[in-house]
Amino acid sequence: MTHHHVPSSLLFDYATGALSEGPALAVSTHLSYCGDCLAALGRLEEIGGVVLQSLAPAAVDSELLSRTLARLDEQGANERKPEPEDAANGTLPPVLRAHLGIGLKDARWRFAAPHVREARLTLGGPSHRASLLRVPAGRNVPRHTHRGVEYTVVLSGGFIDRGQAYRKGDFCAADPSVEHRPVAMDDAECLCLIVLDAPVLPMGRIGRLIAPFLR
Amino acid sequence: MNEDVLCGLVEAVARRRDKAAFARLFQHFAPRLTAFMQRRGADPAAAQDLAQDAMLTVWRKAPQFDRGRATASAWIFAIARNRRIDVLRRERRPDPEILIFMQETNAPSAEAEMERSAFQSRLHATLAQVPANQLDILKKAYFEDLSHSDIAQQLGLPLGTVKSRIRLALIRLRGLLDSEDTP
């Protein structure tokens, strides 16, 4: 049961395909937990279906059908079902596992700030930065602002930010204007997905990347 | 072809690997998918390749189709959208079925199925009532996969105007927005 949802304009951009990969990953992670937003996406895709049906058919090569039929047998059927939750990956939804590559336990956790650990996720394009972040119970992320929008989805535990409580599955978008200092709840470590919708800038001679919340 | 017929064809492909059913789907959707890809900036040859690619994906993924969750045209729209992103932007978008992770009701009920096709036919009816300035923006978003801010830039409109026109169009199309809603 989630309480903080994806803003409708963002869900709309996801449905039309306009949202780039980083924010789309944050949205699809929330969708993995939230039946309401998944249903809302389904309705937006129904509009896509109506729009597709309303298009005037374009001319296609007369042999396109036979060329396609000839390729069917090599396709096979894709019966793959979502993998069940496995112990190695803990609580990660399938959409995230694909980007982590390995199990949660084996992920490369790096220092991000005192008490805070970060594991980078792989995205196809370079324009966003996506990470998993672990913050121990009761600890906080240093006060910071960002250059782009920062999207957060809680995977386990929870945090408090600007008077709001965010728990498993909740979605939080912080504009560049926001200066904040999220604090993990007292009862458990907080694990979350963080996506920054801004170019990643290298810092210093060794080319180390700036930790997301220190920018 | 109405949605029930189209859904039946996808199910025939899923259950019996029925090539005749696939051919009928192809004849209906390939020209529309080609038009769709052209509207999204592909040249005619590339648009046909993308349409073919989407239809081959339909063949492979048919076993995952579930008429309780989507009509055939909505399902194929989502496939075409994702394939285009995969091929042109080299980015991945999750398959719809992979999103069903924590949801309590995994099997859609008979009511959900009814609701789905009722919703679809209501959409067909109400789309005609959406005012032109809202409908244009809505179609631009779906055809050209432009974001809210891309559209604002392209039309020289304030972002707030684009947001409110899309929002009004969706409200007109009924129940598409949740009340709990931030920016």
Ligand SMILES: [Zn+2]
């Ligand atoms: Zn939600």
